[in-house]
Amino acid sequence: MSNITTNIRMYKLEELGDCFLVTFSDDSKDYNVMIDCGSYWNRNDSPKKFKRIVKNIQETIGNNASLDLVVATHQHNDHMSGFMHAKNAFTSLGMEQVVLSWLDDETDPEAIAIAEEHGKVMNKLRNIKGIIDKKKGGFAETVKSSLSQLVDERTFKTDNSLTGQATQFLKSVGKQPIKYLSPGDILDLPGYDKDKVRIHILGPPKDSKSLKSKNPRKKESFHTRLHDLSIAIDDIKEVLDTGHADKHFPFNKKYRQYPHKKDKNDKVFSHQSTKTIFKEYIDKKYDWKRIDHDWLSSVNRFALHLNGYTNNTSLVLAFELVESGKVLLFVGDAQAGNWRSWETVPWKDDNKKMNLEEMMGKTVFYKVGHHGSHNATIKPTLDLMTHKDLVAFIPVDKRDPNISSRKIPWKMPAKNLYKELKKKTKGRIARMDEGKIKYSSNNWPRGSFKEHELYVEYRIKE
The missing domain is CATH 3.60.15 (Metallo-beta-lactamase; Chain A)
Incomplete structure (x- = not known):
C-alpha cells in the first residue's frame, strides 16, 4: 500500500x-x-x-x-x-x-514558424504603441495599458x-x-x-x-x-499593415461624406458649411471631439486577443x-x-x-x-x-x-x-x-x- x-x-x-x-x-x-x-x-x-x-x-x-x-x-x-x-x-x-x-x-x-509570425505582429504593435504613447485621454490610456503589458513581454x-x-x-x-x-x-x-x-x-x-x-x-x-x-483577426491585421481603417471601420470610403454631393436622402452639403466644420475640427480647443484615431480601438482588442x-x-x-x-x-x-x-x-x-x-x-x-x-x-x-x-x-x-x-x-x-x-x-x-x-x-x-x-x-x- x-x-x-x-x-x-x-x-x-x-x-x-x-x-x-x-x-x-x-x-x-x-x-x-x-x-x-x-x-x-x-x-x-x-x-x-x-x-x-x-x-x-x-x-x-x-x-x-x-x-x-x-x-x-x-x-x-x-x-x-x-x-x-x-x-x-x-x-x-x-x-x-x-x-x-x-x-x-x-x-x-x-515553434520557430509560430515565433516568427508572432514576432511580426508584435513589431506592428510596437509601432502602434509609439503612436498611442503621444496621445492623451481616457481612450489612449486604456490602449496604452493593454499594449504595455503585451509589448513588454x-x-x-x-x-x-x-x-x-x-x-x-x-x-x-x-x-x-x-x-x-x-x-x-x-x-x-x-x-x-x-x-x-x-x-x-x-x-x-x-x-x-x-x-x-x-x-x-x-x-x-x-x-x-x-x-x-472571437474578433476578426485578419481585419485587424489589415489595420496594422496599412496604418488606416479597413472595410469594417468608419473611415472607409463608402462611409465618407463630401461637399456638393447628394446623400441618400437627397441632401446637399454646402461648401461654406464644410469650411466652418473643418475650421472647428482643427481648432485645438475642440481636440476632444476629434475621431481620426478612433480606429486604434481595434488595436486594444487585438492586443487582448x-x-x-x-x-x-x-x-x-x-x-x-x-x-x-x-x-x-x-x-x-x-x-x-x-x-x-x-x-x-x-x-x-x-x-x-x-x-x-x-x-x-x-x-x-x-x-x-x-x-x-x-x-x-x-x-x-x-x-x-x-x-x-x-x-x-x-x-x-x-x-x-x-x-x-x-x-x-x-x-x-x-x-x-x-x-x-x-x-x-x-x-x-x-x-x-x-x-x-x-x-x-x-x-x-x-x-x-x-x-x-x-x-x-x-x-x-x-
Missing part, C-alpha cells in the same frame, strides 16, 4: 500571479516541484517578495536540498517574472530539472523583457539538460520511484487552429452571453498518483482551444494511456485556469470532474488593480464558474486573498488545510 503524501502550496502574491510548490513525500525521499513563479505588476517591492518566497522554499525543503523539477507553463509575467526578480536566490537554491513547452524549443520548426521571442530573460535563465540553470514537452508525453519524476508519480502532458496543442481558438463555443461556457467572443493567445500556449500537466489513480491538474492559463485538444492527445506510451474522461474523473485537485476567468475552464471538461474529494485552488486576489480599480473590472473569478466550482468541490476552494473560503457545507478532511502568512497549503494523504 502506498504511503505517499502530497503537499500543494499556493503562495500569496497580493496580486494576480501563479507560484506553486508541490512536494511528494514517502518514507525515503521528498520530491519538490515548482510550477510557475510570477506576478502581473512587477512593482518595486517585487524582488523582495520573491526572495522571501525562495527563502521560505529553502527552509521548507532543507538547506542542502534543491528543487527537483521546475515548470514554467507559458511566457507571461504573472507566471515567470519571479524567476528574474529572485534570480540569484533561485541560482543558490538550485534546480535539478527544468521543463518548458515545445513552443519554447528554438530548434523546433513549428514578447512571447516566444527572447529579448530584454522579464519573460524573455526568465526563459533564457531557466534554459541554462538546470543541472540536467532541459526538456521540452509536447501533448502525449508521459514524464516520470527523475530520481523518484516511477511507480508512484507520473506526469501526463495534455497541452499546448500542436495544431495551429487549437492554439488560436481561445474562446469557448456555445455550451462550453458557464457564461452564455460571453461565449464565442494576442494576450489570450499566449495564455492558450500554456503547458498543461496532470500529475497521476499511480497507486490510487488520483490526479492533480495544473492548466496554467490554458483557454478553450487548448482544453478542447485534450480529447485527441496522441499518447506515446500505450501501456500508460488514460482517456480524458477517466483522467478528469480521477482529478482530486484543480488549479483553476487564468485566475478563474470565464474562458479558461470549459464546461464539458469540468463536468467530467466528478471525484468526491475534488479541491480547487484559485490564484486570485481581489486587491489587484485589474479587479479593484478598472472602470470595467476583470471578472475574476467569473461569477457562474465560481458558483459551479463551489458545487463541484462541495465548497473546498482556496484563494490567495481569502484562504479557505467560507461555505455552508465546508467538509475539508481534518488536518488537510494549512494557512500561513505567505501561502495556503493542501495535503493529500494516500
